[in-house]
Amino acid sequence: MMVNCCCGLLTAKKEPVPLKSVEVELEVRDHVVTVVSTLTYENKEDKPIEAVFVFPLPGDAAVCHFSATIGQTQIVAEVKEKQEAREDYDDALSSGQQAFLLEESEQSPDIFSLSVGSLPPGESASIRLEYVTELAVQADDGLRFCLPAVLNPRYQPQGGDGASVQVTSVPASLVPYSLSFSARVSSPRPVSKVESNCSLDPLQYLNTEQTQATVKLASGHKFDRDIEVLIYYKDAHQPTAVVEAGQASAKPGSLMGDPAVMLSLYPEFPEAVMSSVASCGEFVLLLDRSGSMDSFMNNSESRQTRISSARDTLLLLLKSLPMGCYFNIYSFGSNYEHIFPESVEYSQMTMETALKKVEQMGANLGGTEILKPLKHIYSQSCIPGQPRQLFVFTDGEVGNTKQVINLVKKNSGSHRCFSFGIGEGASSALVNGLAKEGGGHAQFITGTDRMQPKVMQSLRFALQPAVEDVSVTWDLPKGVSATVLSPPITALFQGQRSLVYAQLTGQSSEAAEGSVTVKYSLAGHPSQSRLHFGLRPAEDTGLTVHRLAARTLIRSLEMEKSERSGQPDDGVKKKVVEVSVQSGVSSAFTAFVAVNKGDGKAIQGPLVRRDVPIPRLMMSCSMPRMMACCAMPMDLSNQMGSPAAFDGFAACQKSKPHRKKMGRLSKQDAMHVQPSQPQSMAMRSSNALVGFMGGSGNMCLPKQTPRDPLLQLVSLQKASGCWVLDPDLAAALGKTREEVENTKPASVNQEVWATILALIWLHGFKKDAQEEWELLAMKAVSWLRAQNAACVAECVEAGNTVLGCHMQKDALGL
Incomplete structure (x- = not known):
């Protein structure tokens, strides 16, 4: 079935969009932040409307204030049990009163729905939303805040109980509302710098101690990415206590x-202790191969897709594993695959087998059903003396987030889980939840971030003594x-x-x-x-x-x-509602509701629903022209980055959201979008085309591009840590076969010579990428020491001459 192609519509019938502007203000205090968002709505129509907005927030955010201002009247919302709040909202609309409802999804704590009901003709309303959240610590001591820019469609597994959600989208350049963003930072320690993936005006210090500062988003920001802010303090790693x-x-x-x-x-x-590296462990790598992994990583010229970057990362991971450990690689989409029936001992043969399979992996497995492979992994017996370490790579678009996290928690005693959110809009609730409940560490790869250094840092954590x-x-x-x-x-x-x-x-x-x-x-x-x-x-x-x-x-x-x-009511839900109402903090079982009783006059006329559109996220790698035109509107110049809008507000098309449990767009729903409906972002690139073509999605295989010189050299390393002296190594080093063979000191073994050359090249030409190759270099040094090779100093000197470097033996770890 084909969908009408009509690019740039705000809604299906060119209806006005009532959201006019979004203003976001951050108040950062040391390691926590209060975020105040003000949304201005205006009804320019001649009939009363209901505006509905579905958007993401950080998964661990505590929404603590929701109010609306109409004219001179401010209405502060109350937290009530969810069904009671929905009934209050419905009753108010039925009696012609203005009402406002804010509720959290029951499947994933990072998705909220905001309904602005009975906005009269010509009337404006200002909505104030406030939440608090912790700032995540990065490897370089920066504290990370991310304003999610996109609510990616979440894949609801077959048999899931979530209602379908359809997203109205437009190219980023056509988003009809503006965004402003500013931050005030204060800390007991001086603020050394603030960085962002978006253009910021210069940092302004407010005192001579530089413990307070302000910064804001530069004008002209486009809705094409998450807004990520990194805050750096001096002496950031001091333990602290705040009593309130x-x-x-x-x-x-x-x-x-x-x-x-x-x-x-x-x-x-x-x-x-921390510099030592474990020589054991069972490393289980779980890779998302759903269609959305064919999206581009970012707007850079490299145009590398998520799945391509993940393949490069798995190469580095496999080369960096210690001899004596065990490993396996799973990949998943609508179904899942594994390279070996069960984890195998790491050796040259098993490593080569795995790498050949990895090279063939494409984003061609359909949906995003992560629960089944996780259950299979946990059903495998643990190997005595080999602690299990699970690495999960996903762009984080699932509908059953809480179910997945709960499964990881149940098995947390048998493993550690390291998670990686790839690309804009990855669910922070899923990625952070996997790591938190699995006793591991979470990383997000967005903007121009490279996946490899972040993943290798987590591998370093996994190899540290537990x-x-x-x-x-x-x-x-x-x-x-x-x-x-x-x-x-x-x-x-x-x-x-x-x-x-x-x-x-x-x-x-x-x-x-x-x-x-x-x-x-x-x-x-x-x-x-x-x-x-x-x-x-x-x-x-x-x-x-x-x-x-x-x-x-x-x-x-x-x-x-x-x-x-499934068990009888144990009072836990009652306790959640009690804490939520008492603290004024949202939960899955409560909602914020505000009703403007005003002067008691009912608003006249039937209520018309208006869904607020979001910027479109489409970054497929090589979509055929015909299918691109038929499947959905495209404006690739605006879509290679991710969409951005306020706290990533996304529009949603659901029937009566206050009467129906929030859900996600299932794959089946995505394939049955009616021509009369708004163009839907339900189908992101490959997933959409898989449905239309009835195939496996294999048409978007990565183009063969010349391999990065670092990865080329890494690919030649043996599992033991050494390199072999051959033409491929010479080419990776940028030399001829004769140049590397004829300069070898006479008394030295060929593999020792090749390995020393590789180490010199890494240290001499790829020092800026040391995080990526450090572990495999340590393995190479261990192999060299075990050879008790003579004339190491002579080899280093000869290697410097060949490669044009000036490395010292000690600098190589020898």
Whole structure:
């Protein structure tokens, strides 16, 4: 079936879009941020309308305020049990009153729906949405904030219970509303710099200590990417504690009435231990091969697709694994495949077998059903003495997020999970949730980021000695006790922060102090670190810590509810609703609702629904011209990046969202878009064409491009760590066969000579990419040491002459 091609329509029938502008303001305090978004709606039609907007937020955000201003009247929304809130909204619309509803998806905590009901002709409304969230720590000590720019269609597995969601989209250049973005940063430590993937105006310091600063988005921002901001403080890795006073109006003894504390812990591990690399482990790599992985990574000239970058990354990973470990590679789409029936020992033969399979992998497996391969992986018996490490690569577009995360949590005792969100719009709830519940580490690859260094950093974490038996103990004054609201810490990594929230009950003097001790076992040796802090509440923190603490508790309770699904009501949902209502923080079981009773006059005329369109995300690699024209409107000049809009607001076309559980667009729904409906972003590039052509999606195989010289050299390394002296190596080094063979010192083994040449080339020409090849170079050095080769210094000198370098033996690790 073909879909009408009509490029650039705002809605199916050229209806006006009521959203006019989005203003986003960040208030960053050290490691947490409060985000205030103001959305201005205007009804220029001659009849009352209902405007519906579906959008993503960070998966761990705590939405804590929702209000609307109409004229001089401000209406602040209340948090109510979800069904009750929907009924209030419906009743208000039925009686002709203005009403506003904000609700979180029950399948994924990073998707919200906003309904602006009964906006009269000529009327304007200003919506204020506020949330708080933690800032993630990056490898270079930067704190990352991401304003999601796109709600990618989420694949709902067959048999899923989510209702279908259809997205109205337009090219980025035609988004009919404006975006402004600014940030104010304050910290006890100086702000050294603020960077972004988007153009920013220069950083403005507000005091001489440089502990406060402001920055804003430069004018002319296009809706073509997520807005990512990286904030750098001096001495960022100092452990801290923030004590916050309770809400004066709340009942003492309650979460909001008592003081709350947020601990930011940074255990420091001995360098001697952390520099060692494990020589064992079972490494299970799980790669998304759904059609959306054929999208381009970014707008750069390289035009590399996500699946192509993932193949390069798997090459580096496989070359960097230690001899003696076990591994397997799974890939998934609508179904899943594995290279070996079960994990195999790492050797030259198994590595070569895997690499041949990896080279053939395309984004041709259809949908995104990650649950089935995960279940199969967990059904495999663990190998004694080989701790399981799971690496998941996905662009994060699934509809059953909570179900997937719950499965990982159930199996968290048998493995660690490292997750990678690829491209704009990857679900932060899924990617962060996999790592958090799997005791691993999450990474996001967006904009011009390269996947390889981020993945290799996580492999380094996975090869570090495991931290075991983690415990947190409190030492508080007499009469004061702490109720920890965070889940127990199960994973600690060098340079990584752990946040702990607790409710403090009881009275103490303002000068009183407390301390927290984190104990753990590292490489069989008991260790500990202690943080002292004052109990006097910090000033001007608002209720940020309380709201994040409430969100943490709500998430833990929701997970508990998910684990007990199918059993009699255990009161967990009731507890979630109670905490949510008391704290004013959203949950899967509650919603914000506001009704403007005004002067009691009912709004006249039938209510017309208006869906707000989003920028279109389409980055397929080589879509045939005919199919591109028939399948959906295209404007590739605007679509090779990702769409952007406010907090990534996406438009949605659902029937009565307040009466129907939020869901996702299933693959079946995507294939049956009626010509009379708005052009849908339900089908992203390859997935759409798979449906239309009835094929396997194999038509978008990557074009063969010359391999990067680094990857060419890496591809020639043996599993043991050495290189072989042959014409391929000479070509990778940029030399002829005669040049590398005739200069070999006479008494030296050919493989030793080849390996030293490769190490010199890596250090001499690819120092800027050391994160990518460091582990495989360490393996090469270990192999050389085991050879007890003579004349190493002579080889290094000769190698320098051949390659035109000036490397010292010590610099190579020899």
